[in-house]
Structure formats: structure tokens, C-alpha cells
Amino acid sequence: MSRDLSPIVPDMAPATIADIERLDIVVRKLLGHSRLESDDRDALRSLPHDLRRLEAGDYILREGERSDCCPLLLSGFAYRHKLAADGGRQIVALKIPGDALDLQSLFLRVADHNLQTLTPAELAIVPIAALEALVKARPAVARALLVDILIEASIGREWLLNIGRRNALARLAHFLCELTYRMHQTALEPPARIDVPITQEQLADLLGLTPVHINRTLKTLEGAGAIERSGRRLTIGQIDVLHRIADYSDIYLHRGAQSA
């Protein structure tokens, strides 16, 4: 799959009306932390791009590879992960609709991690040249993208605290809180209940635990009324219960955070 992403047609057609609606989610994501004037927003929305639909589990980029395009996640979920020598896997970032998936390849030669879809997903593949032109022409957009990078790094630091210092229950609750907040940020209207389309094994890889222990911890959270489950479906129920269990604070998400 990652092979498919590489050969982008360089002289891509400019965005059509339908395309413009597509990138709205990305603009909303950036507005969550940065102010953008309407012409900046329009410029973003009319970025030329290629729409690509992926299956769950498809690779977008592999460690050691070089990427020459910039994928934006329009729908579905994706994640970054790294592998240890013994085969252990650690998911190091979860990306939700509206997120830019690989801004760093613009500046670093090779990828230091794998990038894979979690669910079926739609990507907008933007040619690097178009993105570079946009960034050059519009400082506010450049700044918003940089803030996006900084916030992802901040989330990574919070994950370090989460995995390094919290027990399984708080760790899981913290992740679910974060997911809720982030989903709300890009949603047009706050979704009543959030569906978490992730297997217990993936949760384990995300939180540095085992699938078996995730299973038992989920049962505890369900018993506390924090979440609901039916079959393989996991939904977030009472966010305040999760909040209390995780002792959650969201300052690290830097909502509406741009300085100056």
C-alpha cells in the first residue's frame, strides 16, 4: 500500500467543488488551536490532492522508507507504531480524522516509525510541492501546521507519563479521555457518544500492556459505568467517571493555544 502512495502525478488538477468540502475537516482541526483568516482557510481547502481509500490495516509508510507526499486523514483512524527487537510493538500516536499524517517527511530523509490505518480510511494525498507553495505564500498556515506538530509532540510526552507512571486502569481511562477530547475538537457538533473502533490487542500495544490485561481492565471500567460494551463494540459512556479515574487534565492538548 505504501508503494501506491509514492507515484503521485505531479501536475495534479486543482481541487474541484467536491474536493473543497473534503478538506473541511482538516481546516476544522487546525482551527482547534490556531486562528486562520478566511482566505487562509480557503487556500487550505483548495489544496490539490488525490483521494485514496484504504482498508483497515493498510500501511501508509514504513520505518526507513522515504515519503514524497503528504497524506491527510479525512475519515477513519490511523496510528504510528514502532517494533522492538523481541517483536513487541508500541503504538506511539493515534491519528483521527482531520490530522496530517506525515508532515515530518518534508524535512527528514527517512521515516522513524510505521504508519498504518486502524480502520478503513480516506486520505487526501497532497503533493509536497503544493504544500510547500501554500506554506510559503501563507505564514499563518505555516504557523498552524507547526503548532500542529508541537501539539503532537506534547501528546507524546503525556503518553510517556501515562505509560511510565500510571497503572493500567488510569492509563486506559486517560487514553479514552484524550480520545474524547480530540474527537470533540474536530466534530461539527459534539457527538453524544464516541465509538472506539480498536481491538483489545491494539489497545494493549498502545498502552504498553497485554491484551489479556486490557480485557480485565475494560471489565473494571465497565463495572464503574465509565464505558459500555456490546459484543466487540466499545463506547465511551460517562466521561466524568473516566476523568476521575485518570485524574485527567487536558492542558497538554493546547486547545485554542496559539500564542502571540
Place this chain on the structure above:
Amino acid sequence: MSRDLSPIVPDMAPATIADIERLDIVVRKLLGHSRLESDDRDALRSLPHDLRRLEAGDYILREGERSDCCPLLLSGFAYRHKLAADGGRQIVALKIPGDALDLQSLFLRVADHNLQTLTPAELAIVPIAALEALVKARPAVARALLVDILIEASIGREWLLNIGRRNALARLAHFLCELTYRMHQTALEPPARIDVPITQEQLADLLGLTPVHINRTLKTLEGAGAIERSGRRLTIGQIDVLHRIADYSDIYLHRGAQSA
């Protein structure tokens, strides 16, 4: 201490000859991953700044605070850390001489973590205005600083893998490997042996373990001939032994990594 950093004199004197030598370490750090022409290097070296000496343990910035200057670490060590509700502490980054300590405050309103010296240290405090002017005038410098931010994020991801998926022995060995590589990168000539001026308690907070367990794990590493200790002094002995124990790969450090 962090109070002291804030009131920077805006009309700071331009750098003198002595100052220029001071910032050399920062330039060397950036050259570790980015190409910079000699005029870019000179511009960096002649950044106006204020020299500040700090004691071990002094705070440079606290979570929730806002910073209005950019500190560069000239000598000594510093680290970023976060606190959990139960008092647990996680060190989320270790900074060595040559590192910029707080580029993100240029773009985010408040700090999401604490920044503290590990040892006595010397900082160059650069006024934001001067840094902004430099970045505006010299795209190559701007790019190098961005690459620096991206590499720090990459290191954070590797730490997630380290803490989430490796056992105590490999975890400790991995950290010592990383420190060695990073120290070599900014050194004028590769130091024969690296001295790690960090307490066992700090190592514990860095690796998500307890001081007691760090102590026992250090003994194991010493037994394997990987490190040497005398009194409270810890030095890295055979890097290849550490390498093997940690199954270390340094691609995540992106050495000489700038693309394009």
C-alpha cells in the same frame, strides 16, 4: 529561578567576540543534522543573548507558565518532566549541551511540562525578537531549528517504545546508548568515556522504574562489563555491550538527516 528568566532587557547588546565562541556548541549541534552555510552559522553565533549560570535542580520553566525568551543550553544537563496525580514523576526528555531548551514557547501559549537543570548549567538566553528576526532572514536556520524539533519528537517516540515494551535492563542500556550517541554528535572530538551525572532516582524517573530497581539493574550492567562505577560516579564503558543488550539502532536520531 524561572522568575529570573522572564525580564529580559529588550535592547540587548549585540554579541561580543567572547559570546560568539559561546554559541559554537549550538551550531555544532545543528550541524549534526542540517547543512548550514558559513553565513548562517555566523548569524547563529552572533545572536544577542544573556549568559545565565544555574545550580543543579533550578527550574527554567514550569508547567502552565508562559515563557518569553528562548534558552539555549551551553553546558551541563537539563530535563523536561511531568507529574502524575499521585506524585509520580516522569522525565520526558533529557537535554545536553548545544540543545535549544524551549523553541515551542514561541508558538504555544503555556508550557505543558516542567524544565529543570540536572547539573549546574550555563544558558544563553536569547530574546524571542532576535530569534524571530534570525529565522525570518535565514530560511536554512529556520529549517534546521524545525528539524531539531522533529528529531526531539522522534526521540520521544523511541522512549515510548523503550518504556512501553522493553524490560529494565534493555531500557537502561538503551538510554545509555542514546546518551553516548548524542554526546558524540556535538563533541569536538569523541570523548573516550562518557560520564553520566545523574542520580539513580532521576534514572528511575526517566525510565519509569524505581530507584531500588535501577540500583539492581546498574549492578547487572556493571557485572556485564557495560558500565563502570566508583562511588557515585557512573561512566559508560563498553558501548558494544550496551548495544547488544538494548538491541540498539540509532536511525531515530536522524543523524545527518535533513532531506531535500
Place this chain on the structure above:
DNA sequence: CGTGCGGTTGATGTAAATCAACCCATGTGG
């Protein structure tokens, strides 16, 4: 010459891993 911080050591406790079944829904091919 105490005092305190960092380090060391042993005994004990425990959260989470591991091992090993088994269940169930879904999909698939005969």
C-alpha cells in the same frame, strides 16, 4: 562531628505477564 542525601541490600508484596483453554461471531467454501 553530626546530618542528610544518595546508594545498597534483603524480605516481602503485587500488578501485570504468561500460559492455556474455551467461547462466539463472522465469513467461507464445499
Place this chain on the structure above:
DNA sequence: CCACATGGGTTGATTTACATCAACCGCACG
């Protein structure tokens, strides 16, 4: 339409890596 394979998920028994608790040590330093 049923046989069966497959990928989660669930559950209990057992093990283990690391945490916790509690001393004690020894150097540095005021």
C-alpha cells in the same frame, strides 16, 4: 445450508518482573 476455519474476546491458574518496605551504609559538607 452446513462444516469449519479464523480472529477477536473471555476466563482461570500460575509465574514473574518490578514495587514496596525497611534497614543500614558512607561520603560530602556545613
